[in-house]
Every structure is written in C-alpha cells, then in structure tokens.
Amino acid sequence: MKVVPSVAYFSPKRTLVEPREKSLLCATTMVYNVAKYLREWVMYHATIGIQRFIIYDNGSDDELNDVVEGLKSERYDVTKVLWIWPKTQEAGFSHAAVYGKDMCTWMMYLDVDEFLFSPVWSNKSKPSDQMIRSLLPSDQSMIGQVSFKSLEFGPSNQTRHPAGGVTQGYTCRREEEQRHKSIVLLSAVEHSLYTAIHHFSLKGEFEWRVADKEEGVVNHYKYQAWREFKAKFKRRVSAYVVDWTRVSNPTSRDRTPGLGFKPIEPEGWPQKFCEVMDMRLKRLTEKWFGYPEKNGYRMAWQR
Template sequence: MFSFKNLLSKFRSSRTDQSVESQYYLSICCIVKDENDYLAEWLDYHRKIGVEHFYIYDNGSKRPVKDVMAAIGYSEWVTVTRIPGQNMHVKAYQHCIDNFGYNSRWIGFIDMDEFIVPKNEDANLPQLLEKYEGYGGLGLSWLIFGSNNHIEKPAGSQLENFTRRSEVSFPPNRHIKSIVQPRFVQSAFKSHCFKFKSGYSCVNEHFVPIDGAFADVSVDTIQLNHYYCRSLEEYRQKVERGISDTKRKRKMEEFHYHDSESNAVEDTTILKILDKLKAQQSN
C-alpha cells in the first residue's frame, strides 16, 4: 500500500545505499552554537586521528560557523548547514544521515566538547573501525573531565588545560555516543543513539551489543573525552547558550555536581597520542 512514510523510507534507503564506494571512509557530524573558540582545536585533532570530513550544523551562532571556517582555512573539509531553533539535535543528525550518509562509510555523531581517543598503536581511528564493519555502529563511552580548578577560562589548548577526569565508575560515564555506518541506520533516535535496520546493531569496543543510550563503561581501546565542565566561566557561557537536544535549561548545580567528581584522575592519554602523531609526521 502506497504511503508517504513508505516513500520516504525508500528515499532514505537509496540515499544511504553504499553499493558504490563512498568518498570518505570517516566523517564527523556535530551541532554547534557559539563555540567558535573551540572549533580549530577540535577540527585539527580529529583530522590528525583520521577524520576526512566534517558536517557541522550551525544552531544560530552569532558569528556564522561558515565565516569562521573560511577565516581559519577549513572550508575544504567542512560542510556547514544552518539549523536554527530549539531541540534540533536529532533533526540535525537525521538530516546528515539522509543527505550526506551516502558519502561516508562511517559518521561519528559527537559534540564540540567531545574528543574521540583511539588507543590503537598508530592512534588511527579508521584503522580501528575496520574490525567493526559488520556492525551498525560502535558505541563510545564517555569519560567526563573536570575544571582542573580553573575559575576563569585559561589561555591555550583545552586538551592541555583540562587533564583531570572522573573515575570510570562515575554514573554519567555510562552515556554512549555513536560512530555509525549510515547504510545500516534506520533513523536517528536520540542525541546518544540510533535505530538500526534489521540484522544490525551498535556494539561496544568488545562487540557487546548496546541497546539504547547507556551501557557499562568500556574504555580499553577507545574512549570519548567529554570536556563537560571546562572552567567555571566557560560553563556559565554554556548555560547561556542553552542545550540543542532539549528545551531544558542547564543549571549551575550541574557544574558543581559533575566537577566535584571529575578531577579525581590525571589522564593525559590524548596528549600522549598527539605526541605520537607528531613523531610519526616528523619521521
């Protein structure tokens, strides 16, 4: 029986059919609002670990992201789409799957305060993903980082300024974010997870199926550094920006709750990876 829903489903399937080789093996999708100060470091880092293209959704930044990309010379690697309004996270992700999914074997869906940390020998994310090609997606566990007792926004690299994180057992670390194969995705479900086509699912690094937005923390071969707090000043700015995946407003109490638990462990894994990548480039 004909219906618009069936037609839309067929259209989505045709757009994400990857019987032909994709232009990119790995891309990242992200929705942002007034986070221009962090763009360059986030883009530079993820390019170093093997990300080839970025789909950035501008949720109403005062200075358009497209202008920032041109200013820092990144337009070649970034596709910017304007998507103003509240509660746009899932809509942005679905738009990316529908319109750009055919162009990438894998797309990671993360935020600007999240950095993917592959722990394989070459710190190469595409290489790590190869063994998961038979699955719909790879779920990444959060490790929430704290303020390092910074009150005001410190100058320089956030990766160098914020090196202390929560214990693995900190409950919010059970959130997962996903790197998915668009051809196996049925739809974006929440900002943390996707619905997959029959026969496919999201798994953790040890191939344990993940059903939903939460899973036991597993960070042996890959982790997702979540710079949730940064400094107190930066968190206040985050409160003012609002949240793109819900109409709920952040509260300063959330900073104090997370920060009180997120300076427990010194974790410089990401800095060691950057040193390793620099050494590889110089050889």
C-alpha cells in the first residue's frame, strides 16, 4: 500500500504584533556621514518632546550605524531608512510624509545642524517633553503647518568640531533671519506631496502659520569650523546645487557665501558671519545637559 502525502498542514494560531501607539511628534532628516553630530541632535530634541526619529541615510560610510544602534539601546526611538539617491531631499521628505503618516501626527523637518529653540525656555531650570508641543496649535485648530525662522551661526573662532557639541561651540551668528523650517500635520499635507524642503503644500481647509521669532526659532549651525564646513559643503544633498565647483548660480543661498568655487579656506573664515553674539542655547543646554568636570562642563552627549 502506497502512502500519499497529505497536502493539509497544521498551522498554529498566529498572534498579531501589538500595533505601536501613534506618536504625536516625530522628526525626520536626511544625512550623510553625520555620526559625530547625530547624538546631540537626537538627545536634545527628544528631551523637549520629539518621540520618534526617522533618519534618511544618503549612503553614509562613517560610524552612523553604530550611533543609531547606541541611541536605540538607550531607548531612543530611531529608525534609519536607506535613501541612496543623491540630491533628492525633497523626494525623501515627501516619502517621510507618507511613510510616517500611520506612526506620527506631526513631523518636524530639520537638518542635524538645526536645533529648534524658544526664547521663553531660557528661564526654565529643566527641560520638558511638552516644550515643542507648546509651540503647536490646539487640536481644534485648522493650522496644518507651523514654520520657524532660521538664525545662521558662523564658525565662532572654532578650528575643529567643538568637544561639547555645536550648541556649545558656535555662539556668533548673522543678524538677518533666514528662511524657515517647519513642523507639519501629516494629515494636512496636500495629495501632490509638493515640498520645497522647508514647507509642504496643504489641503485647502488648512492654514500655514509662521511663528514669531520670540515664540521660536531654529538655530542653524551652518558655517562651522572650516574642516567641518568644507566636508559638509562637498557632500551636499541639496536639491539645488548640482556641482558646487562650477561657476553657476553664484547668488543661490545654497551655494553658501564665503566658499566661492574652490575648496580653499577663505581669508578670515573663523570670524566670518559673526554679527551678533547669541549665547542663549549654549547657556540653556549647559544648564540642562551639562555636568561639571575639572576643566569645565561635559555634555550629556559626550562619551
């Protein structure tokens, strides 16, 4: 007698993974070789209210993975998405608006050298995870996007990456406010997903609000110590500068004044773009995250 194999198989009862609670506040950024900066950026923003971070990796070959895994081991919610296409930051951010919609209510779009800060926090002795939330409209509001003007900091006489981090090392900036960065209600994003990196188009019933600088600003540590700035500028993921060595579009904000068209340190670089001394975030982060050592303060993100 020949035994015919059965086509019926036992399948144990499947247990669905418990869905994760939707986060009110998330942040996304696109990066390339920013291992030395990411920890400070994540720890600062997590402390003031960001619950989940979505990192678009533009093909890094530094220690970025190690930093991400280290943050995750410390219970920071960080997800890394490989985004191999160069100079497609808009596409990546549009992807984040879709990818993050089921996980996040609001999404903050900032670079890792940009730190959201409110002057009203200066008198706070300790940070709160409600700080960023306080900058957003009420649940009943039809505001779908809140934008904050940017303050661009210069090299501040630094010659290398500051040991205490960018918020401690760069304290002198340009006076003029620059273009804004935004926190977006993902359900309000228009279906075309049109984005100019700094803001999205919204559905017709929603409004876009630009915050007053006394409510909140973005400290943009853009013009850093020369070796850091030079590396950053050569690896730009900007959508606008195709080849920074070509003499084209010289007035573009993305070309960054002071560099020109050759990777040569401009004369007087350490003092460039220093028009206003601004110590507010330095003092605040030192108060919140620093602890005394023999030769000064050591910051929480220093290892």
